[in-house]
Amino acid sequence: MQILLNGERFVTDASNLDELCAALGFAEAKVATALNGSFVAASARPATTLAEADEVEIVAPRQGG
């Protein structure tokens, strides 16, 4: 399945957002997620299934003004 991960095409066999985060090594990381423009809480990732062409954002803390 091909999705858009952080704005770039990405092929994955993860069936849900939690599996995708784990596959990327983010299982214990300080990250937050969104699917198709809407926030997905960490607790909701296992129940958030992924589909072809989904747009996933995975973000982390960064410098800001």
Add this chain to the structure above:
Amino acid sequence: MFELCGTQFTSRLLLGTAQYASPDVLRRAVEASGAEIVTVSLRRESARVRTGQGFWALIEQLGRRVLPNTAGCHTAKEAIATAQMARELFGTNWIKLEVIANDDTLQPDLFGLVEAAAVLSAEGFEVLPYTTEDLSAAERLIAAGCTVLMPWASPIGSARGLANKTALRSLRAYFPDTPLIIDAGIGAPSHAAEAMEMGYDAVLLNTAIAKAGDPVKMAQGFAKAIEAGRLAFEAGLVEPRDMASPSTPVAGTPFFKIDHAS
């Protein structure tokens, strides 16, 4: 003391964490500034580089309250989702809400700002909106649930200081009991002092310290200027006048002759 969203602070300087030459300079500048609140953002995390994980460790070491922003968002929808991600990521319901209208001026989209502020306030956020000096937008933001307003001084990163002093004075006079924080456009400690002399409650800045020749020394300069400006406001400034008025007593001036006074 200065109260913001129910919390007391001693420092009236809120400091951004971006654009420093190194993490060590950032850490020393924050310490020198005395800031108790630092702004942060969130950005896409690469599985390979994992930049955010190291930055989070640095922020935790600073031991300051973090104020996440929604910088770069151009719509209310983007800003709302970003604020929701920030709340989970940083463990705070405080959000510096930015909805940007234009990339050249980085001026706030006041319509999107009010829309996002209403949604986020209803979801339990403490919304600190990056706004302009516009009075009607300020009223709408307060009606939307904001308890603090953060008008710009001039465009972000421009270092031009208080571009519209008359309007900023009006805003202060119009909202005497609402915490008002000057956010963006401050270039020099004198700009910050001037805002504080006007009665603004605090100043939020980043570039003027981060990009200074010596950020640590500039952080000290801003801390002193903001304290000086606040003291001046509390003390009450004298009214400016057009003609001179002697400060030294006139009575008893040697060689004084009465006909000189006519």
